[in-house]
Amino acid sequence: MNVISTHIGQPVSRIDGVAKVTGQAKYAAEPHPPGMLYGVVVNSPIAHGRIETIHDTGARQVPGVIEIMTHLNRPHAALFEKSYMDGLGVPGAPYRPLHDGEIHFNGQPVAVVFAETFEAAREAAMLVRVDYERWPHNANFEVALHQKYMPSKTRSNYVPPKPRGDAAAAYALSAVKTEGRYHLAPEHHNPMEMHATTVIVEDDGTFTVWDKTQGPQAVQAYLASALSLSKDQVRVRNPYVGGAFGSGLRAVYNVFLATLAAKMLKRAVRVTLTRPQMFTHAFRPEAVMDIALGASRDSTLQSMIVKGVTDTSRFEHNMENIVIWGLINYRCPNATADYKVAPRDTYTSSDMRAPGAATGVNLLEMAIDEMAYACGMDPLAFRLHNYSDIDAMHDMPLTSKALRDAMAQGAQHFGWHDRSMIPGSMRDGRELVGWGMATGIWDAMFSPTSARARLGQDGRLHIATAASDIGTGTYTILAQTAAEAFGMPLDRIDIELGDSALPECPTEGGSWTAASAGAAVWLACHSLRTKLFAALARCKNAPSWARQDSVKLEGGALHGMNENAQDSLSLSDALSLTGQDVLEAEETAKPGLRGKISQMRKARFTHSAVFCEVRVDPELDTVRVTRLVNAVAAGRIMNPKTAASQIRGAMVMATGMALHEESLMDERVGRFMNHNFAEYHIPAHADIPDMDVLFVNEHDDEVSPLGVKGIGEIGMCGTAAAIANAIFHATGRRYRNLPIMPGA
Amino acid sequence: MTRESVAVPCRLQINGQDYSADLPPSVTLLDLLRERLDLTGTKKGCDHGQCGACTVLVDGKRVKSCLILAVSIPDSVVTTIEGIAQDGRLHPMQQAFIDADAFQCGYCTPGQIMSAIALLEEGHIHSRAEIREFMSGNLCRCGAYNGIINAIEQVVSRQHRNQAGEAA
């Protein structure tokens, strides 16, 4: 598609800004239907076993308590595990909340107290006592590594590594070798809004479910299946989502429990998780990667051997693409990789921002830095020297890869060329200064998506799709797209998202929403234009200029062309002339035949080059990130203002990954112990320097209909490695475990 | 152990309006606002004083409303995010947050804005480092930190210009 940009590509402020800065935006726990009950969940303190007895007498005596729902008294829910499958496609047997008395993980819900007030529910939840029979468990990752396996059925998005050459032989012959075990601690998403569900029981008995999710239609399908309802009995809404980062990809237990209770009690209910309970579901898996690299004396990579393991639960096989990235992104004639999962008695690990790549790219890029130093070559030069213009793993060309430009522009902006190669050679007072860099890569994905465009008598353009804006700026870029496609000023466009009743849109995630929903809105708006023109052409009482081909829609009005250039017609008037109240068009954006062929023939990725400065006090183990520059090649940038925020935000999260974030598992009980914001440290204001984001010009008509690649994840990929590599440059010490903390 | 929760009188002025009721003492200011007064602009991000999403002004000072029993601040003046726009016009800090793209999901935003307004009153605005340190009680998982500091600096510099204008 050819897009002449008057709206797309402009740094427009968020159209949901006023709602958010005034506190008017309503999140999942904020509708307050009359008679609503508050639900507070009681969780298991053991990892594996069986509930023997639930003592709830004391809890039931708390004034205001209405019901305590457990596996013993819950209403009917689907029996079989397959009914609890959700859109994420993790093979295995999904966890069924309150299904029976068996305990599969520490933190598993065992009861939910419902009361007239939050205070009563909270107190009663503290009074529920449960006796357990404890069974043996293992929550130790090191032990789990001995039981690692390859699931017989793999996750739908799993990309099996494809070996090339003879990596072992080439490694043996390599003049320069590096080898190491790299480790990433488990992390929790910890969006600022805790997972919550408010269920409204409508007069006709259907349920309107306000849920914190990234996919309202996925949750609708899940609830319908798991609660044996028809889809039209459940409507899921999430117009505002207080961050998610993957924690809302799967249905979290609160939505099941709240809807089940609403069914049971025939009343509106709300279940909000506590911050400690945010550590009882999804988390980024703990990971180890063994990386062996071999190079010839001229710094040419000759061999790459990557072995990786991530953890999963006993009941599901969560898989991540952690080992493939180096094989794709580097020109190395001999390469092989191996991936396994290691089972623990915990909840299933899950996708967290840039799943797979955040782990695999960062750990690999730390190893690449080691190899560059082993070769005695500047890390940027080393990467350029071993640059691949194709997907080297699949031997496939790419739709585009402006990583060279990103490296050059990032390096220029950062001042990389003034860097001294020798570790520990840059000092400022007591502090050692380190400059490190890394590259990033993430899939550029596109999923079929539908959108509806509607023109009303008020002359406003209404766009609807079941996408979710989890802070990503989707409202804004879709408005820009509609403005561009329809010829409408931004302030006359309404965007409706976050509702399962709207045209079909896949769950928000993986950075595909901008490309996919954007294309759907583009098509719907064009279709609506065509409909409008056609309706006018048929319309006898419309001015003759407006009934011809030479009419254009610009600035929210119809204009004549050539000799009729002075003539115009408002959209409301035009609609009146057609005799219709509304004009509507719905379209679905699909790859199409050309797109499908392209997907078979060409690989598609987003790329980045990250540069970092740290200051390290070598005696005190303190690390401060003082500069970050990220040059991103992501195709067309819909809105440089919100896109830069996306990249910066991911860099903040990656700073946490590099320096702060670790969910501390007490293996003895299988419980994450630092389950709060005081001891699970996400970066604070003071940790984050000014960060510069550059978008490299990358024209790519093939990757998606609008030339968009998506920018939600790429900022995670490489940034943590750039920080770790900068710490090496400052200190001469290699840290192979993230996060790198004082005393490490 | 007997537990009696006798309701206790609670008298407050919230966003310019008098509020009085008998409340169980276990009701926090945050839950009073969100659950009983439908002032859901003040957010619950942790409920333990560790994130700053629930920041409101009590008698002009920024505090975490999740750690305050509503009955324990008799006759206090409470200002929430719903109470800072005047005559339908956004507070300059609200506008600056939009201009500087100082939020993404918007959930920490009311707390950041209330905190920033108090920060200006406190005067901890002499450098970006100082602003960062004195905003560190407000976590943002979307990582909008750069934008937030830019928004605050924008308001500070506009104030300085206005003051300079008045002085001239």
Next chain:
Amino acid sequence: MRSFSYSRPTTFDEACRNAEHTRFLAGGTNLIDLMKSDVERPTHVIDIGSLPMRDIADRPDGGLRLGALVTNADTAAHPLVIDRYPLLASAILAGASPQIRNMATNGGNLNQRTRCHYFYDPAMACNKRSPDTGCAARGGRNRIMAVLGTSDACIATFPSDMCIALAALNATVNLHGPDGGRTVGVRDYHRLPGDMPWRDNILQPGEIVTSIDLPPAPFGPHHTYLKIRDRLSFAFAIVSVAVGLHMEDGRIACGSIALGGVGTKPWCVPEAEALLDGRPPSHSLFRDVAERLLHGAVADRDNAAKIRLAPRVIERALWQAAAGTPQSQTDKTIR
């Protein structure tokens, strides 16, 4: 939070009654948090917010009296505190967040409880929370736990920053209880856990802190509060050091040091401080002092790094104090 009855007395006699299962409420930043976590379960809460303890006033000896209900923020911003006790102001600003400091009181700071993961989680065994139930922190994820003053029953770290400065300043604490008033040195206020870790301090039932007295401090610019933590703000200390040195002609006449983040109480070792008397600053002296301070440190599973790190932080803090270049709590560069 379990339900409770609430009162807000206006006199000390009304407030200071020895009643079971009662807790005093001041700023609430710790108590309400603990009640929500089901760690504290009072049946009655006495809100002491109306008691007259909100002044900062000069003492006849040239010192200062800090009312127990003065907030941490107001204390740190008070001109007399900034002028005479910048060490205290600095330590306060190193802790918590502006909002918390606006609420938290000086008396409450003395009584704040540990951040031990196991103490905070009623699903786990903790002698401090529930006497004689065991200590799950031992052998658990205890990177943040104490290495000094621990016992078999407890390795929970004392969490305050302000109290570390108070210990270095040799403050005294004024108490009021059912039997009248008494005064104790701040260094004697907190208890080692021993076999009764549930008792954090020497407060008796019904007793409250009314004020804190600061004796004159002869340190001039020769002080610092240096705090190492896992993120650069709004985090508890891994190691912190409060130092005040009385310098005379380039020599240390006497010095005062307290450690935070490593002990089960504010950690002071008079023998270590005595090593400083009359000596010029030197690497070997400061190393000896650090070594003496860490004497007897014991690591458990995850916290040996504190024992390696603490001496280096102590030495740096001593140098900062000797040079008269106290650590800024805003500029994160450690000089």
